Amino acid sequence: VGIPVLCVDTTASKIEALGDRLCEVARRLFYYHVLVHDGGRHAPFLSIMIGGDDPRVPAWQRRLAPLFRPVQAFLLKRVFRLNSPTCREKCVAQLHSLTTQLEQVLAASSHNTFMNTAEPSYVDYCVAASVGCFSFNTAYSNGNCRIAGEPQRIRDELPELARDFEQFSTSTLATWTKELYENKRN
Numbered sequence: 001v002g003i004p005v006l007c008v009d010t011t012a013s014k015i016e017a018l019g020d021r022l023c024e025v026a027r028r029l030f031y032y033h034v035l036v037h038d039g040g041r042h043a044p045f046l047s048i049m050i051g052g053d054d055p056r057v058p059a060w061q062r063r064l065a066p067l068f069r070p071v072q073a074f075l076l077k078r079v080f081r082l083n084s085p086t087c088r089e090k091c092v093a094q095l096h097s098l099t100t101q102l103e104q105v106l107a108a109s110s111h112n113t114f115m116n117t118a119e120p121s122y123v124d125y126c127v128a129a130s131v132g133c134f135s136f137n138t139a140y141s142n143g144n145c146r147i148a149g150e151p152q153r154i155r156d157e158l159p160e161l162a163r164d165f166e167q168f169s170t171s172t173l174a175t176w177t178k179e180l181y182e183n184k185r186n
Contacts, residue, residue, distance in 0.1 A: 012123045015105060015114045016041050018036045020128035022098040026168070029091035033161035035073050083138035088164070094104045102127060103172050112176070120184060125134060128177045133167060135174035 032102070034040075054062075077083055102114075108118040114123045131137070155162040168174065169185075 008077075012115060012121070015102070015123050016126045018098055018102055018119075019123075019130040022095065022131035023134070025091050025094045025098065026165075028082070029088065029164060030134070030161065031080050032077050032082045032087050032091065032123070033158050033164070035077055036087070037160060040073065047143065092164055093140075099168060099173050100170050106173070106176060113138055120180060124180065127173075128180050131177040132181065135171075135177060136165065137168040137169075137174065137178050138164075 033152055081087065105114055106112065113120050114127060115121045120128075
């Protein structure tokens with residue numbers, strides 16, 4: 001009797017890793033704009049966007065959030081190396097590169113899916129989840145993601161972030177993600 005071995009599809013793993021990396025880079029760019037650009041004056045905005053004024057968050061947690069904001073900002077700056085003088089430029093270049101790589105995989109598919117299957121696979125949904133939030137896709141998370149669900153508020157509050165994401169949010173990949181959400185979400 002042998003031990004069952006889980007077979008991993010390396011193609012799927014590579015595509016999923018590209019989607020994950022895309023999300024990491026986009027999140028780093030978002031934190032840069034909130035916590036470092038303009039001297040970090042948007043840090044309170046981050047706390048509000050992640051639940052600081054959401055009535056679903058218990059009141060005691062909303063009251064404590066401002067007390068932890070400096071610690072949160074310090075840790076995010078440190079972990080994501082947001083104070084690097086090349087942070088923004090590297091993030092924008094990486095977003096472009098990752099988007100291009102994913103679009104090339106998608107273009108090679110006769111079914112318009114990453115695994116070239118007739119129906120979207122988990123890989124398609126993983127990539128869509130990474131793209132949805134940062135492409136200002138209002139269908140992302142069915143309205144439960146404050147950052148994606150209020151794109152105009154973000155554009156108004158963080159215009160440079162909106163400019164950095166503009167090319168990304170109008171890409172073929174973002175359009176594909178929007179169509180996936182519109183056509184496959186029940």
